[in-house]
Amino acid sequence: QLQLVESGGGLVQPGRSLRLSCAASGFTLDYFTVGWFRQAPGEEREGVSCISKRGDSTIYADSVKGRFTMSRDNARNTVYLQMDNLKPEDTAFYHCAADNLLPCDYLMASVNEYDYWGQGTQVTVSS
Numbered sequence: 001q002l003q004l005v006e007s008g009g010g011l012v013q014p015g016r017s018l019r020l021s022c023a024a025s026g027f028t029l030d031y032f033t034v035g036w037f038r039q040a041p042g043e044e045r046e047g048v049s050c051i052s053k054r055g056d057s058t059i060y061a062d063s064v065k066g067r068f069t070m071s072r073d074n075a076r077n078t079v080y081l082q083m084d085n086l087k088p089e090d091t092a093f094y095h096c097a098a099d100n101l102l103p104c105d106y107l108m109a110s111v112n113e114y115d116y117w118g119q120g121t122q123v124t125v126s127s
Contacts, residue, residue: 001025001026002024002025002026002027002116003024003025003026003118004022004023004024004096004097004098004116004117004118005022005023005025005118005119006020006021006022006094006095006096006118006119006120006121007020007021007022007023007121008020008021008121009094009121009122009123010122010123010124011124011125011126012086012123012124012125013125013126013127014086014087014088014125014126014127015085015086016086016125017082017083017084017085017086018083018086018123019080019081019082019083020036020080020081020083020094020096020121020123021078021079021080022034022036022078022079022080022081022096022118023076023077023078024077024078024098025077027098027116028074028077029072029074029077029078029079029098030053030074031053031100032053032098032099032100032115032116033050033051033052033053033098033099033100033102033103033104033107034050034051034072034079034096034097034098034099035047035048035049035050035051035096035097035098035099035104035107035108035111035114036048036049036050036070036079036081036094036095036096036097037094037095037097037111038090038092038093038094038095038123039092039093039095040091040092040093043092045111045112046061046063046092046111047061047107047108047109047111048060048061048064048068048081048094049061049064049068049070049081049108050070050104050107050108051070051071051072051079051104052103052104055071055072055074057104058070058104059104059105059108061108063089064083064090067083067084067085067086068081068082068083068084069081069082069084070082079096081094081096083123086123086125087125088125088126089125090123090125091123091124091125091126092122092123093120093121093122093123094120094121094122094123095117095118095119095120096117096118097111097114097115097116097117097118098114098115098116099113099114099115099116100115102114
């Protein structure tokens, strides 16, 4: 069974950090472009970041650029999202997703096109 499982969400104060993890099972992430997207209540899904299959290219949304860092560890079949200097507007449900064919620049604008999604993890930034 192909599965992505996110972890690491929680409640933090503004300015603090969190690291999200996304572990894949049932398939090998090496062959997939992987991204993170988020959705806040009443809002549309927003692409947050995306990393190429080899990890040599990463794209970020303007709203998180300079604060979030995405990485992948293919040996562990896991991707990560390091989120620093968190802001209240980062509050959302965060999902990781994987796609076998489409490139990051397309997926960032079309998150619904990912082949596989995880169930997500809640991130709440509040004082």
